[in-house]
Amino acid sequence: xxxxxxxxxxxxxxxxxxxVRFSEHPYTYEERGGTRVSARELGVDEHTVVKTLVMQNDxxxxxxxxxxxxxxxxxxxxxxxxxxxxxxxxxxxxxxxxTGYQVGGTSPFGTRRLMPVYxxxxxxxxxxxxxxxxxxxxxxxxxPQEITRVLKPTVVDIALPRx
Numbered sequence: 277x278x279x280x281x282x283x284x285x286x287x288x289x290x291x292x293x294x295x296v297r298f299s300e301h302p303y304t305y306e307e308r309g310g311t312r313v314s315a316r317e318l319g320v321d322e323h324t325v326v327k328t329l330v331m332q333n334d335x336x337x338x339x340x341x342x343x344x345x346x347x348x349x350x351x352x353x354x355x356x357x358x359x360x361x362x363x364x365x366x367x368x369x370x371x372x373x374x375t376g377y378q379v380g381g382t383s384p385f386g387t388r389r390l391m392p393v394y395x396x397x398x399x400x401x402x403x404x405x406x407x408x409x410x411x412x413x414x415x416x417x418x419x420p421q422e423i424t425r426v427l428k429p430t431v432v433d434i435a436l437p438r439x
Contacts, residue, residue, distance in 0.1 A: 285383070285410030287409050291426075303413055311345025311346065318406060324406055330374060334355075340392070342384060343435065348439070350436045351363045383409055394431075394434070400424065401420075403419070405417070407423075
């Protein structure tokens with residue numbers, strides 16, 4: 277395996293500032309590989325890999341959604357939960373402008389702009405999760421309760437099986 281340099285990203289700085297204990301997990305990034313590749317590279321269940329999705333409501337207000345890697349988001353249920361008429365994914369350029377992170381390396385920690393965060397309820401039941409550390413090919417392992425403590429998210433049930 278090639279040596280990986282551990283990056284110090286805004287996410288890592290935010291985690292350290294918040295006193296979050298985390299493990300660092302670099303891996304070889306594959307374009308369009310998603311959570312299947314990162315789970316395979318780390319040797320973990322894809323259900324424990326949490327993807328960070330930047331979405332927007334009908335007023336074009338951005339929000340972050342944390343979802344299991346092997347599940348999809350029900351935009352309809354998220355809209356109901358958030359009080360919006362509709363929710364859709366942000367364009368990658370817009371998402372990068374809001375977060376400061378390149379798509380594929382988006383972390384919910386240390387974003388450029390504060391945004392509401394929504395987390396799938398079942399993520400909080402896991403003993404450990406792997407979430408992006410702010411760069412493509414770099415995840416951090418944390419206890420899911422740290423999401424609640426640091427990000428103060430709205431807990432929702434919006435998961436759909438992946439096709």
